[in-house]
Amino acid sequence: MTTSQERGALAPDLRRLAADHPEYIAGLEERQRWNFGWNMLDYASFSITKACLNENTVIPYFISQLTANAVIIGLLPAIAWLGLYVPQIIAAWLVHSRDRYKSHILTWAWGERVGILLIFAAAMCIGVFSPPLVLAFFLFAYFFFWVTAGLLIPPY
Helix, strand or coil: CCCHHHHCCCCHHHHHHHHHCHHHHHHHHHCHHHHHHHHHHHHHHHHHHHHHCCCCCHHHHHHHCCCCCHHHHHHHHHHHHHHHHHHHHHHHHHHCCCCCCHHHHHHHHHHHHHHHHHHHHHHHCECCECHHHHHHHHHHHHHHHHHHHHHHCCCC
């Protein structure tokens, strides 16, 4: 089996990196299948989750099962968009002078996944706790998810 260098599959910037740091490229090649598999699994699960968390259709219907208050239902897209865009100002300030963004990306990406799990936990609380309590927990989890998504965009 030939390496990616022998096949000429590396981009010009990676060819320079390979010349300066061949051990780095060797490490990439060793973990290529693992990284590809996990990234595909993460992307697929995240895409499915985002489809289920649509702020314009699915989530308002879900919340309408907990409350008939039109103001709360109407706030859901506002929470989503404000949670996505306002934290970007803070995140841009935090990362603008950094040389490396990976730690921020990983921290906030995990936070985003925790938000998804909290939303799932809120859905599982229906019928166990009172609807106002479940609604409050859901709104917190939903806001947490969107804020961490907003923090993630500038370093990404």
